[in-house]
Each structure stands twice: as C-alpha cells, then as structure tokens.
Amino acid sequence: MDFELSPEVVAYRERVRRIVAAHNTPEAIRVQHETGTFNNPALNRALAAEGLIERAVPGLGAGDPIELWVLFNEIEKAGSPVDALGVAVMIAGVVQHVGNDRQKAELIPAVTSGEALICMGYSEPDVGSDLSALTTRAVRDGDEWVINGAKMWTTMAHEARWVILLARTDPDLPRHKGLTMFLIPMDTPGIRVDPVHTMATERTNATFYDDVRVGDDCVLGEVNGGWRVMSVALSFERGVMGGTNPGVPLLEHTAAWARRSGRLAEPAVREKLARVAIDNHVAALLTQRSAWIAASGGLPGLEGSMTKLFASESYQKASRWFQEMAGAEGLLQLEQPGAAADGWIEYDARHSPVTTIYGGTTEINKNNIAERHLGLPRARR
Amino acid sequence: MELAFSSDQRELLDAFEQFFSKESGPAVVRRAEPLGHDDSLWHRLDAMEVWGSGASTADLAVIAESAGRWIAPVPFVEHAVASPLIDEVGAGIATIALRPATADGAWRLVPAGAVADVVIGVDGADLVAVRSTPPGSGPLNHASAPLADRSARDGVRTVLGPAADMAALLARWKVLTAASLVGVASMALELALAYVQERQQFGVPIGSFQAVQHGLADLPGMIDGARLLAHKAAGAIDRGDDGRCNIALNEIDDPLALASMAFVFAADVAAHATDRSLHFHGGYGFAEEYDIQLYYRRARGWALILGEPTAELLTLADRFWPETVAAQGSGH
Numbered sequence A: 001m002d003f004e005l006s007p008e009v010v011a012y013r014e015r016v017r018r019i020v021a022a023h024n025t026p027e028a029i030r031v032q033h034e035t036g037t038f039n040n041p042a043l044n045r046a047l048a049a050e051g052l053i054e055r056a057v058p059g060l061g062a063g064d065p066i067e068l069w070v071l072f073n074e075i076e077k078a079g080s081p082v083d084a085l086g087v088a089v090m091i092a093g094v095v096q097h098v099g100n101d102r103q104k105a106e107l108i109p110a111v112t113s114g115e116a117l118i119c120m121g122y123s124e125p126d127v128g129s130d131l132s133a134l135t136t137r138a139v140r141d142g143d144e145w146v147i148n149g150a151k152m153w154t155t156m157a158h159e160a161r162w163v164i165l166l167a168r169t170d171p172d173l174p175r176h177k178g179l180t181m182f183l184i185p186m187d188t189p190g191i192r193v194d195p196v197h198t199m200a201t202e203r204t205n206a207t208f209y210d211d212v213r214v215g216d217d218c219v220l221g222e223v224n225g226g227w228r229v230m231s232v233a234l235s236f237e238r239g240v241m242g243g244t245n246p247g248v249p250l251l252e253h254t255a256a257w258a259r260r261s262g263r264l265a266e267p268a269v270r271e272k273l274a275r276v277a278i279d280n281h282v283a284a285l286l287t288q289r290s291a292w293i294a295a296s297g298g299l300p301g302l303e304g305s306m307t308k309l310f311a312s313e314s315y316q317k318a319s320r321w322f323q324e325m326a327g328a329e330g331l332l333q334l335e336q337p338g339a340a341a342d343g344w345i346e347y348d349a350r351h352s353p354v355t356t357i358y359g360g361t362t363e364i365n366k367n368n369i370a371e372r373h374l375g376l377p378r379a380r381r
Numbered sequence B: 001m002e003l004a005f006s007s008d009q010r011e012l013l014d015a016f017e018q019f020f021s022k023e024s025g026p027a028v029v030r031r032a033e034p035l036g037h038d039d040s041l042w043h044r045l046d047a048m049e050v051w052g053s054g055a056s057t058a059d060l061a062v063i064a065e066s067a068g069r070w071i072a073p074v075p076f077v078e079h080a081v082a083s084p085l086i087d088e089v090g091a092g093i094a095t096i097a098l099r100p101a102t103a104d105g106a107w108r109l110v111p112a113g114a115v116a117d118v119v120i121g122v123d124g125a126d127l128v129a130v131r132s133t134p135p136g137s138g139p140l141n142h143a144s145a146p147l148a149d150r151s152a153r154d155g156v157r158t159v160l161g162p163a164a165d166m167a168a169l170l171a172r173w174k175v176l177t178a179a180s181l182v183g184v185a186s187m188a189l190e191l192a193l194a195y196v197q198e199r200q201q202f203g204v205p206i207g208s209f210q211a212v213q214h215g216l217a218d219l220p221g222m223i224d225g226a227r228l229l230a231h232k233a234a235g236a237i238d239r240g241d242d243g244r245c246n247i248a249l250n251e252i253d254d255p256l257a258l259a260s261m262a263f264v265f266a267a268d269v270a271a272h273a274t275d276r277s278l279h280f281h282g283g284y285g286f287a288e289e290y291d292i293q294l295y296y297r298r299a300r301g302w303a304l305i306l307g308e309p310t311a312e313l314l315t316l317a318d319r320f321w322p323e324t325v326a327a328q329g330s331g332h
Ligand SMILES: Cc1cc2nc3c(=O)[nH]c(=O)nc-3n(C[C@H](O)[C@H](O)[C@H](O)COP(=O)(O)OP(=O)(O)OC[C@H]3O[C@@H](n4cnc5c(N)ncnc54)[C@H](O)[C@@H]3O)c2cc1C
Pocket: A119, A120, A121, A122, A123, A126, A127, A128, A129, A130, A152, A153, A154, A155, A156, A198, A204, A354, A357, A358, A359, A360, A361, A362, A363, A364, A367, A381
C-alpha cells in the first residue's frame, strides 16, 4: 500500500490549508452559530478565486480526483463547516456527469466561483430512510412539469440558488423506477421555505412545492432515472466529501483545554485522548480509501458506508467521553466563562447525534453492508 | 497512492493462504495445543525462506495476516522480528523478550520462549542475544501460546547494542502482531458468516435476523481500518520516516507511534470481532469443538502479552502531547 499524496496534491493541500486558516475566523464562527447557517461565503469565494473549487469538482477539474477529499478534509479538520459547499460541489459533479448543456453552463460556474449553494430535496415529512416511497409528484402538462409536494430537512434551502428535487413522475412503475430528479431554481414561483431549528443551532428547512411549473430542461438525467442520479450523488458524498473527521477539531479543542487546565497530566485523560487520536486516524484512512477508489474510477458505495459508520459512531463515542471527562464545565456553551474547551465539548455533544442519522442512518448503512458486502439474506424486518 | 495490496502482495497472500489453509487447519492447531507450537509446520514454513533480508515489513505483514487467519502454531512474528539480528549467532528459532530482564536476569513470559533457540532482549543498558536450550514447555495460558521465562545471562550471550535499539524491534513486533490480529478478526467474521447462514431457528437462517446482521455489519469497516493502519505503520518503518505526529492536522508519519496505534487498534478489533462471532454461535461458540473459541482466546492472548493497553496508550499520549512529559520531568 502507498499512502503518499503526489507533490501536486500536497501543493494543493497547502494552498487550501492556508486559505482555510485565513478565513475560518472567530468572527465567521460566531456568525454561523448566531444565524444557524453553517456556511462560510468568504472562504468559498477565496477558494474559488484560486481555482481550488473547480479543480475538485468530480469529472470536471484539472486536478487529481483525490483533491475532492483533500479539499473537504482540510476544511473539516480546521473545524469549518463542510456541508454547504460540499453539497454544492457534489451536485456540480452530478451535473457534470448527467446534466444537459444549459444546466452545465449555468450551474457549474456558479458553484466553482464560490457564489452559489444548492440544496437537496430528497427527504419528506413521512419519508426518510425508505426514500423510494416518496410522494412529491411531478406531472407532465404540455412541455412543462407541474410539481406538488412537501420536503423536509432541505438544509440550506434558505440560501441556495437551486434545489435538486426527487419527485415521482410515474406512480405505475415500481417504486425506484418512477422517480425523476429535477434541478430547479429556488426563485421559481410556488416554492416556500420554512425554517426548522435543531438542537445543534444549525438551521434546516421544510420546503413546499405548490404547482411549481418547470420546463423539461429542468430534468436532471433521464425521466424516471432519478434513483440512478441520486446514487451517483451518494457515491461522491458518503465517506469522501467530509463529515468523517469531525473528531479532529474536537480532539484539538479538548487537548488544548486539558493542557491549559492541567488535566493533561491525568492518565485517565491522556488515555482517552490517545484513543480518540487513533480512531480519528482510522477514520481518515478509511475516508482516504473511499476517495482513492472514487478517484480511480470506482464507486465506493460500500466502502463509503463502512467509513460513515465507523466515523460517526467513533465521533459520538469521543464526544461523550470528553463531556464526561470535563464534568460540570463540559456542560457550558460557547462563549460562556469557564466553559471546558471554550464550549466546544458541549457543542460537539449536541452536534454528534445527527451524524448517525443524516446521510443514511447507522442502521441503513448496516443493512447495506450486511446484504451487499457480507452477503447475508435480506433481513426479516 | 494505492490503498489496497499491490499485485505482488496479492500473490504473496494467495501463496500463504494456500500454505496455511493446507498445513495449518484447525486439526493441526488443536493438535499443537496446549504448547502452541508445531515443529514440523515450522520447518516447512522455514523452508519457504520468507525471512530473507529483502523482506519488507509490509510484505511480512501480509504473511502475518495469513498466519493470523489460520492461527498457525508457529512463531512467525517473533522470528521475523528477531532473526535479522542473529546471522552471526546461527540458525534456529529466534524471538524477542518484550520486557527488560529483571534484576536477577530473567526475561518473563517471552513469546515463543518455550521453543526459541535465541532470545533477544534488554538486560540492563544493553540489547543482548542469548542462545540457550529452550525448555520445550511453559505455563498453560489463555492463547495456548508457547510462552516461557528465559534467562538473559545463562547461555551464549552477545551484546548487540544499546538498550534503546529495542524500540525499533518492538515497533516491528507490534506492526506484525497487529497484522496477525487483523487476520484473526477477519477469520472470526468469516466463521460467523458461515455459521449464521447455516444455523436455522424459527424456521429461517439466524443470519436473516437484523439484530444478528447489525452485530456483524460494523466489523468489516473496523477490520479494513485496522489493516490500513497496520500497513501505514509498516510502510513508515520500511522508509524510516522522521517522527512527525501532528494531531491537529491528523498527520502522523512516525513509525513508532503508528506501530503503537496499529497494535492497540487491531487488538481492540480482534477482541471485538471474536466476541461477536462467538456470541452469534450461541452455545456452540462456547464448545471446545467449535473453532471460534480458538480465535477468541488468541485475539486476547496475542495482544495482552505486551501488557495492559492503557500503558501503550499513555506512551502514545506522551508522543502526541510531549509538553506534559517535560512538565512531569519523566515519561512512562
Ligand atoms: C440536520 C439534518 C439535515 C438534513 N439535511 C438533509 C438535506 O439537506 N436533504 C435531505 O433530503 N435530507 C436531509 N436530512 C434528512 C436525513 O437524510 C434523514 O433524517 C435520514 O435519512 C433518516 O430519515 P428519517 O429522519 O425520516 O428517519 P426514519 O427513516 O424515520 O428512521 C428513524 C429510525 O428508524 C431506523 N430505521 C429506519 N428504517 C430502518 C430499517 N429498515 N432497519 C432498521 N432501522 C431502521 C433509522 O435508522 C432511525 O434510527 C437531514 C436531516 C437532519 C437531521
């Protein structure tokens, strides 16, 4: 095995690292926690200005395909949010793969310039893990489509320029086959966005589609081919694009606190810190492997599931260990005097639960691995 | 970048999988208990000349994984670590004493100590090799491993260098043991998969119950992670990287730290995988007759012979956060 990055990729990483360090300021973090919008527009633009986003878009950029992982791993390790830009870059990659000329011409430059965000409208109020049961309808009317339905958890919908919306176009086909992916501007009449607030400060949204009329050129990929488009998107996402190393900033914050408070001298503290450092490194290696498979032209679906499962479960374990270790001061929030690790321990304890839920729950990933990797019979449920 | 075995390594793995599956099946493993050594298997393995000076730690780790999958009753790891140092002393089985000799010159619980002709270890300020007659037996133990106490003074004694040279040997031992524990874990998972598809309860294979599936489904990621980490450590040892441990950036190239991390993680994974696999065998998992108990005991015995994992983790913490060591005035 060879874990080395090529010199070009190392150079890319250094540039990303420098820009992230310059823009992940206390002020940017404060704004994120105040607004619940976990995005850093200045960082996105600065990365774009040096062409670093374009290089990372799957199938588009001049860069080594492994740079997709490097970009988001660097942002994440610095403790800067990854999801907003991550979803935009992922969808730019999907558009690059299956989009029409107009979609490519409009969306890709908007993303690679760091200006536009895109949101994902998959989940619905009554449909989560069993996504192919979704009920949002798109009905043909002449050369238009009329869309009606409701989506839940449409994160960044309040900032995004487009939504990729998975809707049922043929109720007579088997569930997975009658779905179509649409790429729709968020300012299209008939779309409504209501905020949904979460335990971890982050804002997400419920979105509603009321007789939304769009042309055929808003279909992304084939009509009734939406499931495949979503699989392409998932293969970029899971275990490649960030969300698998949140334990790194948590460990850094906690070690710094332990050092300042004198707790670092305690064996019980040092043992836990070392264990988390090991888990963080394993999560990084699993992510790097998924990214390597993707960069070599493969689809790391199962490896991505394994990575996501390990990374999210170990992050939750770490955040619980650290909060217990910090005791009462571990309950205090960001900017509160006396808060352990300036409140990051408390924040991670609030944030970590969602990581085993979104992007495919732990149980759904285990079902996948059991059936498709371990070859076990379809479970009795 | 290549995050899978190279084609050469795949061939190596295939060759040793063939060898061990044929020569070290469960019957051979059982026959070798409780000593845990099969001399004729050892001679056949030795004849394959895997110890040549050209063997990289990474290649040896590939073989160690296969030896672990078949829990081969031969001191592959110990000999692979110790033998390159004893050309001048002569042939036979070589091993290392994991802990320094006691004040009265005894190496306690040496792995392969019951059968090794030469033991390398620390005695006072020196790294020494001692050739003496192996006892041929040792205390009964959890893993049925050929452990024994050995003398650091009685026998033909050669000083190899300062005691500090032991660190590199220990690192190689940890990496190769980690690789063999990856093998133990992966075979434990395979045993579980075979069993849960064959065993029927409530009219269906127990492997169709989601609780059983979910108890197994987190293992492949952990096993793959343990293998990646072991091979990252092996590569760092082979290159002799400098000692960089940047925890803030999660960038670690230091061979000693990586070896230690790989060892602790693989030990954890092997303990976990054998535990789950045994559990999903139901009562039969507890029966002597079923193979999983052989794996369960080795997963623990092969790792804990180094001592408590906490000590290893505290040493790692000293490398990751060295300022505290300075503040305390000493390490662990
Ligand atoms: C903060 C946040 C942001 C999100 N952002 C987006 C977004 O931008 N776009 C989007 O489309 N979605 C988004 N999601 C939705 C997310 O993908 C879903 O929450 C997730 O897929 C789970 O669906 P659910 O919440 O409906 O849970 P359910 O599917 O109802 O699951 C509830 C519980 O049942 C378990 N369960 C369900 N089915 C099975 C089964 N077959 N076997 C065993 N256990 C099972 C689950 O594992 C879970 O523990 C977001 C969610 C959150 C919380």
